[in-house]
Amino acid sequence: MITEFWRMPWEALRSNVAADDTTLITTFEYDNATYVAGKWDIPKEVSSIIIAFWGKDTANLPGDYKLFGRNKMNGPIQAVAAGNIILGTQVITKDPLGTAAETAYWVDSITNTVEWVKTGVAKNSATNGICYLCINAKLLRDVYLEFTNIGSAGEMTEVNAIITGMAD
DSSP states (O other): OOOOOEEOOOEEEEEEEOSOOSSOOOOOOTTOHHHHHTOEEOOTTOSEEEEEEEEESSTTOEEEEEEEEEESSSOOOEEEEEEEEEEEEEEEEEOTTSOSEEEEEEEEEEOOOOOOSSOOEEESTTSSSOOEEEEEOTTEEEEEEEEESOSSTTSOSEEEEEEEEEEO
16 A cells, blocks of 8 residues: 655745844743744644755855744744754755755754754764754644854855655
Protein backbone atom coordinates (compact mmCIF):
# COMPACT_ATOMS: atom_id res chain seq x y z
CA MET A 1 0.00 0.00 0.00
CA ILE A 2 1.34 3.43 -0.93
CA THR A 3 0.92 6.21 1.63
CA GLU A 4 0.84 9.71 0.25
CA PHE A 5 2.01 12.58 2.44
CA TRP A 6 0.51 16.00 1.92
CA ARG A 7 3.17 18.69 1.57
CA MET A 8 2.77 22.38 0.91
CA PRO A 9 5.07 24.44 -1.33
CA TRP A 10 8.07 26.27 0.10
CA GLU A 11 7.28 29.82 1.25
CA ALA A 12 9.39 32.71 2.53
CA LEU A 13 9.79 32.78 6.30
CA ARG A 14 12.34 35.66 6.54
CA SER A 15 14.09 37.51 3.73
CA ASN A 16 17.20 39.65 3.39
CA VAL A 17 18.03 40.02 7.09
CA ALA A 18 21.25 42.04 7.04
CA ALA A 19 21.59 43.03 10.71
CA ASP A 20 20.58 41.68 14.11
CA ASP A 21 16.86 41.80 14.85
CA THR A 22 16.28 44.78 17.10
CA THR A 23 12.74 43.97 18.27
CA LEU A 24 13.55 40.70 20.00
CA ILE A 25 10.75 38.97 21.90
CA THR A 26 10.91 39.76 25.60
CA THR A 27 7.19 39.53 26.40
CA PHE A 28 5.86 36.01 26.02
CA GLU A 29 2.12 36.72 26.04
CA TYR A 30 -0.02 35.04 23.38
CA ASP A 31 -0.85 38.35 21.68
CA ASN A 32 2.67 39.88 21.66
CA ALA A 33 2.43 42.63 19.01
CA THR A 34 6.03 42.14 17.82
CA TYR A 35 5.45 38.44 17.21
CA VAL A 36 2.00 38.76 15.65
CA ALA A 37 3.28 41.20 13.00
CA GLY A 38 5.89 38.80 11.64
CA LYS A 39 4.37 35.36 12.20
CA TRP A 40 3.97 32.55 9.69
CA ASP A 41 0.62 30.74 10.00
CA ILE A 42 0.79 26.95 10.04
CA PRO A 43 -2.03 25.33 8.02
CA LYS A 44 -4.25 23.10 10.16
CA GLU A 45 -3.30 19.99 8.13
CA VAL A 46 0.42 20.42 8.88
CA SER A 47 2.01 18.26 11.58
CA SER A 48 5.69 19.10 10.89
CA ILE A 49 7.52 22.14 9.54
CA ILE A 50 10.82 22.14 7.67
CA ILE A 51 13.04 25.23 7.46
CA ALA A 52 16.04 25.82 5.19
CA PHE A 53 18.40 28.81 5.50
CA TRP A 54 20.83 30.52 3.14
CA GLY A 55 23.06 33.54 3.43
CA LYS A 56 25.54 35.84 1.77
CA ASP A 57 29.22 36.64 1.94
CA THR A 58 31.40 33.50 1.99
CA ALA A 59 31.14 29.88 3.07
CA ASN A 60 31.67 28.89 6.71
CA LEU A 61 30.32 32.12 8.22
CA PRO A 62 27.99 31.81 11.24
CA GLY A 63 24.79 33.40 12.54
CA ASP A 64 22.24 32.63 15.27
CA TYR A 65 18.50 31.98 15.10
CA LYS A 66 15.55 31.69 17.51
CA LEU A 67 12.26 30.11 16.46
CA PHE A 68 9.20 30.85 18.58
CA GLY A 69 5.72 29.32 18.39
CA ARG A 70 2.24 29.95 19.71
CA ASN A 71 -0.05 27.15 20.81
CA LYS A 72 -3.26 26.53 18.88
CA MET A 73 -5.25 27.42 22.01
CA ASN A 74 -3.87 30.43 23.95
CA GLY A 75 -0.93 30.03 26.33
CA PRO A 76 2.47 31.74 26.23
CA ILE A 77 4.76 32.20 23.27
CA GLN A 78 7.27 29.35 23.48
CA ALA A 79 10.85 28.91 22.32
CA VAL A 80 10.65 26.03 19.84
CA ALA A 81 14.26 25.97 18.58
CA ALA A 82 17.38 28.14 18.86
CA GLY A 83 21.01 27.81 17.97
CA ASN A 84 23.70 28.47 15.42
CA ILE A 85 23.68 28.23 11.63
CA ILE A 86 26.78 28.08 9.43
CA LEU A 87 27.00 28.65 5.69
CA GLY A 88 28.24 25.69 3.65
CA THR A 89 29.84 25.53 0.23
CA GLN A 90 26.71 24.84 -1.88
CA VAL A 91 26.21 27.97 -4.01
CA ILE A 92 22.77 29.36 -4.82
CA THR A 93 22.54 31.02 -8.22
CA LYS A 94 18.78 31.74 -8.18
CA ASP A 95 16.40 32.69 -5.40
CA PRO A 96 14.83 29.39 -4.21
CA LEU A 97 11.32 30.87 -4.49
CA GLY A 98 11.79 32.62 -7.81
CA THR A 99 14.12 33.20 -10.71
CA ALA A 100 15.91 36.35 -9.51
CA ALA A 101 19.70 36.11 -9.66
CA GLU A 102 21.24 35.23 -6.30
CA THR A 103 24.80 34.69 -5.18
CA ALA A 104 24.63 33.03 -1.77
CA TYR A 105 25.33 29.78 0.11
CA TRP A 106 23.01 27.24 1.68
CA VAL A 107 23.38 26.67 5.41
CA ASP A 108 24.96 23.25 5.92
CA SER A 109 25.17 23.17 9.71
CA ILE A 110 22.43 23.84 12.28
CA THR A 111 22.59 23.39 16.02
CA ASN A 112 19.53 23.39 18.27
CA THR A 113 19.86 24.12 21.99
CA VAL A 114 16.14 24.23 22.84
CA GLU A 115 14.08 21.17 23.71
CA TRP A 116 10.40 21.65 23.05
CA VAL A 117 7.58 19.04 22.94
CA LYS A 118 9.80 17.03 20.64
CA THR A 119 13.27 18.36 20.00
CA GLY A 120 13.83 19.89 16.58
CA VAL A 121 16.13 17.84 14.38
CA ALA A 122 18.77 19.13 11.96
CA LYS A 123 18.92 16.91 8.86
CA ASN A 124 22.09 16.65 6.72
CA SER A 125 24.10 18.77 9.17
CA ALA A 126 27.74 19.57 8.34
CA THR A 127 27.75 17.79 4.99
CA ASN A 128 28.39 20.81 2.74
CA GLY A 129 24.91 20.14 1.36
CA ILE A 130 21.63 21.73 2.43
CA CYS A 131 20.71 21.36 6.09
CA TYR A 132 17.08 21.46 7.27
CA LEU A 133 15.56 22.18 10.66
CA CYS A 134 12.57 19.88 11.20
CA ILE A 135 10.06 20.67 13.97
CA ASN A 136 6.98 18.90 15.28
CA ALA A 137 4.21 21.47 14.73
CA LYS A 138 1.16 19.51 15.88
CA LEU A 139 0.51 21.87 18.81
CA LEU A 140 1.49 25.10 17.04
CA ARG A 141 -0.68 27.76 15.44
CA ASP A 142 2.15 29.88 13.99
CA VAL A 143 5.89 30.51 14.23
CA TYR A 144 8.19 33.53 14.27
CA LEU A 145 11.91 33.55 13.43
CA GLU A 146 14.54 35.96 14.80
CA PHE A 147 18.20 36.34 13.80
CA THR A 148 21.20 37.65 15.74
CA ASN A 149 24.94 37.80 15.07
CA ILE A 150 24.30 38.84 11.46
CA GLY A 151 26.13 41.54 9.53
CA SER A 152 29.22 42.14 11.68
CA ALA A 153 32.81 41.10 10.98
CA GLY A 154 33.17 37.31 10.88
CA GLU A 155 29.39 36.78 10.40
CA MET A 156 27.25 36.25 7.32
CA THR A 157 26.18 39.58 5.81
CA GLU A 158 22.63 38.46 5.01
CA VAL A 159 20.40 35.53 5.94
CA ASN A 160 17.13 34.18 4.54
CA ALA A 161 14.83 31.32 5.49
CA ILE A 162 12.15 29.34 3.67
CA ILE A 163 9.58 27.02 5.20
CA THR A 164 7.31 24.18 4.17
CA GLY A 165 4.98 21.87 6.03
CA MET A 166 4.04 18.19 5.92
CA ALA A 167 1.09 16.19 7.17
CA ASP A 168 1.75 12.64 8.31
